[in-house]
Amino acid sequence: MLRKCVALGGATRSAELRDWASRELHGYNGTELPAYRTVHAPLQADGWNARFRIQGQQISTFDLPDFAREHITNDVPLAGGVGELEALIRNAERDGETAVRLQPFMAAELVAYMNQQQGGGIERIYWSVSTSRIAGTLDQIRTTLVRLVSEMRATMSQDATMPTPDDAASAFNVVVNGGERNTITITATGRDSIAVAAAAPKSESGWTKASTIWTIISVLIATVGLYVAYRQWRG
Secondary structure (H helix, E strand, O other): OHHHHHHHHHHOOOHHHHHHHHHHHHOOOOOOOOHHHEEEOOEEEEEEOOOOEEEEEEEOHHHOOHHHHOOOOOEEEOOOOHHHHHHHHHHHHHOOOOEEEEOOOOHHHHHHHHHHHHOOOEEEEEEEEEHHHHHHHHHHHHHHHHHHHHHHHHHOOOOOOOOOHHHHHHHHHHHOOOOOOOEEEEEEOOOOOEEEEEEOOOOOOOOOHHHHHHHHHHHHHHHHHHHHHHHHHHO
């Protein structure tokens, strides 16, 4: 479906749609990740000390050198293509594991520096990422794809067989960028003419400033009425 989405992006002249599907297929190399491609996972280390070997020891970012703390946190970027993410899950399940070990960028250099400062003892540093979190990311990619197709179908005219560039751009903006749908107002201006205007999208709440004002007025009127009734009852 993502490959078809690449082709659809070409047919509709939508660079955004084409680029998004291509990145999901081949990975986000040096480009900003969508929010659903970042998951939370503990940072762990393997190593040894004078008496025994340590494996899977959870560490804090405060255990890292100062220069690495802002770059290595518990937020893990899943930048690989969907094929790579699926392979991570398959390989873990084959080995009877429920998590995969992903190393931060330049992890080997960081380990070498820390061993030099601390006198050795660290073998590797990595994130232990649950396979269920990776599966959740893949599910969000599928959902985004379905929403893109549905949004384009909703904006297409009934007799159209292919989304227009505007349909594709609007769908991408709503689904991927989190934009809002535009509303179109059609007004008859004369016997043989109409006026079409695009208005800014409105909140689905329906609660407006005018509603707030009228609510306050209603409360005040009700309060005055209760006070008058109370005075009459007291005589």
